[in-house]
Amino acid sequence: MIVKEIIVVEGKSDTEAIRRALPAETIETNGSRVSRRTIEMIRHAQAKRGVIIFTDPDYPGERIRKIVSREVPGCKHAFITRHEGKGGDHESLGIEHASPEAILSALSKVYSEIADPEERISIQMLRDFGLLGGADARWRRERIGEVLKIGYTNGKQLYKRLRMFQVSADDLERAMADILQRGKSNG
Numbered sequence: 001m002i003v004k005e006i007i008v009v010e011g012k013s014d015t016e017a018i019r020r021a022l023p024a025e026t027i028e029t030n031g032s033r034v035s036r037r038t039i040e041m042i043r044h045a046q047a048k049r050g051v052i053i054f055t056d057p058d059y060p061g062e063r064i065r066k067i068v069s070r071e072v073p074g075c076k077h078a079f080i081t082r083h084e085g086k087g088g089d090h091e092s093l094g095i096e097h098a099s100p101e102a103i104l105s106a107l108s109k110v111y112s113e114i115a116d117p118e119e120r121i122s123i124q125m126l127r128d129f130g131l132l133g134g135a136d137a138r139w140r141r142e143r144i145g146e147v148l149k150i151g152y153t154n155g156k157q158l159y160k161r162l163r164m165f166q167v168s169a170d171d172l173e174r175a176m177a178d179i180l181q182r183g184k185s186n187g
Contacts, residue, residue, distance in 0.1 A: 013096035021100035111165035
């Protein structure tokens with residue numbers, strides 16, 4: 001696999017994990033307080049080669065993703081699941097703990113942002129699939145995030161992310177059928 005874009009990660013350990021999986025160049029944000037200088041480097045990278053934001057599946061990682069997306073429009077996004085990012089101590093979570101296979105899988109299915117998405121999936125559709133409200137909604141959102149490789153979200157974020165990444169109603173329906181077929185005991 002060859003990645004022409006520059007990958008935005010949180011730190012040096014993430015860079016090392018990515019380089020164990022494939023030869024790639026990274027820009028490290030060095031934490032969730034993304035500096036102006038780092039934003040300028042990412043802007044330059046986006047203009048020259050494109051950027052893939054690949055941050056940890058946790059609150060600080062999502063915060064970095066939002067900051068970079070807001071400041072540098074048009075970035076691509078890659079996600080690992082929380083399970084794929086669990087450390088040996090089960091308390092730490094991040095790209096640095098992901099296997100090379102999980103990293104390659106995430107980078108093989110990147111999503112591009114769109115500025116003004118057309119309405120593809122409705123809130124009612126999310127309710128009908130049990131993704132909003134109800135006892136199993138969180139579990140279903142976790143599975144949807146894994147199957148579609150879009151990361152875990154709350155209900156409001158799920159709606160926004162599905163639209164932003166142009167996930168079709170058919171794709172959502174197929175993913176939900178797969179999740180429901182496998183059942184809760186397997187996920």
